[in-house]
Amino acid sequence: MKLLRDSQLTLLWTARIDYSKGSQVEPHTHSDYDQLLVVLSGHGKVTFGQQECDMQEGHAYLFMKGISHSxxxxxxxxxxxxxxxxxxPEMADYFSSIQPFSLCESIHLAELKQWYKMSLLQARKPGRFHPMSIEAGFKGTLVSLLASNGSIQSGPYTELGFKESNDPIVHYMKMHFAEKITLGMLSKHFGFNPNYLIKRFFDKTGMTPIQYLQEIRLEKAKEYLEFTDLPISEVAEMVGWTQAYFSKILKKRTGLPPSQYRDSLLNAIGQDIILEENFSNVWRIVP
Known part of the structure; x- marks a missing residue:
């Protein structure tokens, strides 16, 4: 039985690739597919045809088929x-007509990391996710990213699943998650009785404020483990936890301590995650 795929966009391949200083990908073109390169950290230079520009952290670069790039x-x-x-064809024409690079708002970065992680988990355990759900999600992010007019609010933390961003208490915790936050401090800051604040917040989110804060911190800590090489002690500190508490809560949630959780994802660095059976990736990295 043939799996359904998205009718407008087929995701062929993805990978997390860490580049050393001085490495490069030489000029080349793609004859039958397009590419999105997202720079999570680092810097360099990128060319589109005869145009050269700076490659910057937090930016995405679109290489359309038939266009030479390096x-x-x-x-x-x-x-x-x-x-x-x-x-x-209309989508391809649209993408070809707009600027081929864009600043990734925090919501776009969170989503792109999500589609990569879902692809990795799907490759490791086929059937865990439907390929069409990954493709449709990636397509939505791609359109939003390239068509963004700057109206999306960025911040230090935006994550899929947290839909209550209009709530001032949620917004405050997302902005200050690394700081010491207690129920008493929130009550005083927002002028609510503590019991009323808990009820008001629970009715909106299904969690108490402190439970919600823990979720924000845990997701951010996992992201640091997955996409940076920061020491585990520093990751814990950056989300407002001690290393011992961080290890305890992560193992309880994932079954793995921080070092093993990171290793389970780091062994995928530089590996092809192929989502289309007939696709063969050609590497052109020059150290």
Missing amino acids: FRFTGQSVTLDFKFRLAD
């Missing part, structure tokens, strides 16, 4: 790379 890194860099095929 990039080189002037510092240690971490990237997410997506290769896909557009079946919708």
Whole structure:
């Protein structure tokens, strides 16, 4: 039985690739697919045809098929790379007509990391996710990213699943999650009785404020483990926890202590995650 795929966009391949200083990908073109390169950290130079521009952290670069491109890194860099095929001519024409690079708002970065992680988990355990759900999600992020007019509010933390961003208490905790936050402090800051604040917040989110804060911290800590090489002690400190408490809560939630959780994802660095059986990726990295 043939699996359904998205009718407008087929995601072919993805990978997290860490580049050393001075490495580069030489000029080349793709004849039958397009590519999105997301720079999570680092910097360098990128060319589109005859145009050269700076490659910056937190930016995404779109290489459409038939357009010569290359990039080189002037510092240690971490990237997410997506290769896909557009079946919708109008969508392809639209992408070809707009600026091929864009600043990733925090919501876009969170979503792109999500599609990469879902692809990795699907590759490790086929059937865990439907390929079409990954493709449709990636397509939505791609359109939003490239068509963004700056109206999306960015911040230090935006994550899928947290939909209560209009709530001032939620917004405050997302902005200050690394600081010491107690129920008493929240009550005083927002002028609510503690019992009323808990009820008001629970009615909106299904959690108490402190439970919600723990979720924010845990998701951010996992992201640091997954996409940075920060020491575990520093990761814990950056989300407002001690290392011992961080290890305890992460093991309770995932079954793995921080070092093993990180290793389970780091062994995928530089590996092809192929989502289309007939797709073969050709590497052109020059150290």
